[in-house]
Amino acid sequence: MASENPVTDSIAPILTPQGWELLNSLGPYSEAGSLQLSEQLRRAGHAPEVVAAALTQCRLRAKAHAKFGGFADRMVFTSAGLEQATRLRVAAHHAQRFVAADLVRVADLGCGIGADSMALATLEREVTAVELDETTAAAATMNLLPWPNASVLNADASAVDVTKYDGVWLDPARRSTSTSGTTRLFDPEAFSPPLSFVEDLAAHGTPVGVKLGPGIPHEAVPADCEAQWVSVDGDVTEAALWFNALRRPGVRRAALVLSAHGAAELTSAEDFGAGPEAPVGPPEGYLYEPDGAVIRAGLVADVAERLSGHLLDPRIAYICAPELHETPFARPYRIVETRPFNIKALKQWVRAEGIGVLDIKKRGTSVTPEEVRRQLLSGSGKARKKATLVLTRIGDDRVAIVVEPVPAHQVPAAG
Incomplete structure (x- = not known):
């Protein structure tokens, strides 16, 4: 991972007995009350740098609940480390791969704050977590203390002898850090370590898994x-x-969809660009909005086939089907009507229907939903009726499809 800002991310003051005790004595973080709490702690005799570090960790712990749940309350974070850290739920799926392949000794190269190492260690893997940045490595060390089968090595991931391990996991840094903050990197060769490093490990037969940004283009995925x-x-x-x-x-290629209902996965043995071709047809019945993972994996046609549906346009990821089906891979909407995309006519429709709340989705068109919403609702007064518009293209025609979200309890269970 990239180097952290040593001022904003300094964790040294809380790695003393006094600092650690202070941090863990503080209640839930409140932005509104943080200034007053800081003053109270300083008046109580705590050093300013300890107070600042403890409050920073409180804020990061509160933010980290989305990824780590209750584990966050005993963890140490850096800002950039938390931003890139794998959600614990996803890390468990990573770790399960190593279990299924019976790989016991695992090197976690570029471990960050240790999320994937925590999951691997929980599943009884012998983990060596490697992190170049000293501050981040210190955070990982604290986070992995409950697991005696995990250790942290402060070193360059590319210099580690991986022949000592059964398998390797990598989470390359995909951001560059400067005094003005962090910038996302998109070129896989600009990552640290780069994708070519991963490919070289794999070329020698090493079992390797690597986490990349979801926007990686298909042509950049190794064969x-x-x-x-x-x-x-x-x-x-x-x-x-x-x-x-x-x-x-x-x-x-695969799309793994995790939700409150559990995990569902769609896979294909075909390479990118291959596989089934979905038919194209008019808006009818129900419109399905595929999950983003399905779209990224190029599996929209596979979902359309499962739904006995068709695409509105061969290049746009909206599916229509005459009937309502349960699927974890797309969200259904009932189609009410289809209108030409004409601002003046749509504005008249909004007024006539008494619409005051408008949810706008779009695909395949360059319009900005916020701007269209502003134009359509201008002058609508205190109307309260809610409506959903899907702005898209069918061939050369721009259309506005009026839809209604289908509540989950109305979707028939798969039989």
Whole structure:
């Protein structure tokens, strides 16, 4: 991972007995009350740097609950480390790969604050967590203390002798850090370590898994791996590439969808651009919005086939089907009507229907939903009726499809 800002991310003051005790004595973080609490702690005799570090950790712990749940309350974070850290739920799926492949000794190269190492250690892997940044390595050390089968090495990931391990996991730094903050990197060769380093390990037969950003283009995915896109509650979080013993037989690309209802996965043995071709047809019945992981994995046509549906346009990821089906891979909407995309006519429709709340989705068109919403609702007064518009393109025609979200309890269970 990239170097942290030594001022804002200094954790040394809380790594003393007094600092650690102070941190863990503080209640839930409140932004509104943080200044008053800081003054109270200083008046009580705590050093300013200890107070600042403890409050920073409180704030980061509160933010980290989304990724780590209750574990966050005893962890140590850096800002950049938390931003890039794998959600614990996703890390468990990573770790399960190593268990399924019977790989015991695992090197976690670029471990960050240790999320994936925590999951690996929980599943009884012998983990060596490697991190170049000294501050981040210190945070990982604290986070891995409950697991005697995990250790942290403050070193360059690219210099580690991986022949001592059964398998390797990597989470390369995908951001550059400067005094003005962090900047996202998109070129896989600009990552640290770069994708070519991962490919070189795999070329020697090493079982390797690597976490990349979900936006990696298909042409940049190596030919000899499995690519799995992961979404959590509709948010696409990563693309993981799996090589050698960590790659599943007969799987080239996959979409793993995690939600409150559990985990669901769609896989294909076909390479990118291959597989089924979905038919194209008019808006009818129900419109399905595929999960982002499905879209990234190029599996929209596969979902359309499962739904006995068709695409509105061969290049746009909206599916229509005459009937309502249960699927974890797409969200259904009932189609009410289809209108030409004309601002003046749509504005008249908004007024006539008494619409005051408008949810706008769009795909395949360059319009900005916020601007369209502003234009359509201008002058609508105190109207309260809610409506949903899907702005898209069918061939050369721009259309506005009026839809209604289908409540989960109305979707028939798969039989």
